[in-house]
Amino acid sequence: MTQIYTFTINEEKGRIDKVLAELLPTHSRSQIQQWVKEGAVYVNDEAVKQNYKVKAGDLIQATEPDAVPLEIIAEDIPLDIVYEDEDVMVVNKPQGMVVHPSAGHMTGTLVNALMYHVKDLSGINGVIRPGIVHRIDKDTSGLLMVAKNDQAHEKLAAQLKDKTSLREYVALVHGEIPHEKGTIDAPIGRAKEDRKKQAIIDDGRPAVTHFTVIEQFSDFTLVTLKLETGRTHQIRVHMRYIGYPIAGDPTYGPKKTLKGNGQFLHAKTLGFKHPTTGEFLTFEAPLPTIFENTLEELRNNN
Numbered sequence: 001m002t003q004i005y006t007f008t009i010n011e012e013k014g015r016i017d018k019v020l021a022e023l024l025p026t027h028s029r030s031q032i033q034q035w036v037k038e039g040a041v042y043v044n045d046e047a048v049k050q051n052y053k054v055k056a057g058d059l060i061q062a063t064e065p066d067a068v069p070l071e072i073i074a075e076d077i078p079l080d081i082v083y084e085d086e087d088v089m090v091v092n093k094p095q096g097m098v099v100h101p102s103a104g105h106m107t108g109t110l111v112n113a114l115m116y117h118v119k120d121l122s123g124i125n126g127v128i129r130p131g132i133v134h135r136i137d138k139d140t141s142g143l144l145m146v147a148k149n150d151q152a153h154e155k156l157a158a159q160l161k162d163k164t165s166l167r168e169y170v171a172l173v174h175g176e177i178p179h180e181k182g183t184i185d186a187p188i189g190r191a192k193e194d195r196k197k198q199a200i201i202d203d204g205r206p207a208v209t210h211f212t213v214i215e216q217f218s219d220f221t222l223v224t225l226k227l228e229t230g231r232t233h234q235i236r237v238h239m240r241y242i243g244y245p246i247a248g249d250p251t252y253g254p255k256k257t258l259k260g261n262g263q264f265l266h267a268k269t270l271g272f273k274h275p276t277t278g279e280f281l282t283f284e285a286p287l288p289t290i291f292e293n294t295l296e297e298l299r300n301n302n
Contacts, residue, residue, distance in 0.1 A: 003064040013054040016041060018205065020062055025161045026124050026153070027064075029205070035062055072101055072130075077113035082143065082283050087276050088156070089118065089131075089146040092285040095262055098138045100129045114146060121146070122153035133157055134230055139250075139262025141288050142169070143270035155275035160230060166271030169225045169235060170214075170287060172264035172294065173244040174253060177213050177221045184209045184238040188231040197251060198233040200241050207231045209238045217298040220247060224268075235265060260290055 005024060013019045017036060021029040032041075039047045040063040043054070054060070080092040091110065098105040101112070114121060114131055121131030124147075131146040133156045147153035159165040189204030191197040208228035215222040221244065225235050236252045239245055245253030249263035258264070271282040287295075 005060075005062045005064070007060045009054050009056060009058045009060065011056050015050065015203075016043065016048055016052045016054055016060070017050050019054045020060070021205070024062075026157050032062070035064065038065065040065060072115060073107060073112060074115035075107060075112040076116050077108065079110075079113050079117055080285075081117070082285065083281070087148055087152040088274065089114075089148065090270060090283050091144050091146055093136060093141060093144055093267075095139050095141040095288055095290075099135045099144070100132055110144070118146075118148065120148050122148065122150045124150050124153045124157075134160055136267050137233065137236075137263075137265075139248075140169075140265045140267060141285075141291075142267025143283055143285050144267070145270060145272060147275075152275040156272060159272050163228050164273065166269060166282065167227045167230070167267065168269035169227070170266045170268045170291075171223055171225055171235065171239065172247040172258075172291070173221050173223060173239050174247055174257070175219065175221060175244045176216055177211075177223065177244055179213070181212050182210070182242070184211070184242055186238060186241055188234060188237055198231070198237045200237065205229075205231055207234050207238065209235055211239075215295075217302055220298060222295065236263060258294055260294065264291055264294065266291060 007023055017029055017033045020032045033050055035041050036050050041048060042061045043052060043058050081089060082092050083090040093110055098109045101109050111130060111132065123130060125132055131148065133145050133147050133153060136142060136144060145156055147156055185208045186200045187204030188198050188207040189201040191199035206229060210226040211223045213221055213223055227234065236246050236249055240252040246263040246265050247253065247258050248260040266287055269282065269284050271280060273280050
């Protein structure tokens, strides 16, 4: 069924795709940009282009195209389920697993596994991303919340938007950070020279990451990171920006400096208010074996 979203704007806001991405947090900016390209976004009853700047008094109407029928196969893939009830699940995703199907990754994803293990999943993000409230990269390990119905999904997504959920990561980065704590506040958007990468750009979306040093090694530092926002590749881009890229990161860091299968980045702690009971729940996942072994080797080398 076609979904039409209508908004009246009260103040100057910026580009139409950025504005709609903020108003529709369950949809990605790339999805919304596609709607604009397809002529599905109107301002004051006229179709607009992506560079349209929203003004006070504008009436925006966005029509979400009907989903193209796709068959996602349920697969009997083992899952590390940390918590589950009738509304929500918390899953510890292994490094190397893609979160949801996409071109080139139609099988073997977390969604394929969820469809086998779980009877009901929220449908807000469509057939490709059932139950998925937020994502972590393929080669990042750790905790994800999964919604089992639409009401739970909306409440969990609202917490992400309002910055009331807790998401803490552990990362091993190149270099020896000289101070105990820091905050990186730098906007992130798609890199102009390489559209597959993200970068710090002036007109990017606001992004804030807090970090704390846990342990120092020769040429490496172990840190915890707390997210205020959840931009694509946020931690990886921010740490590279300040000169301490994530170890093992094939996209934003030096290649093959440590033995591993991708970046040493782990979503260790996840906290949120339960969508039904209102209780604040906090979960932790231990570091993967390869991460722990690497730390031991660095300690021994010190």
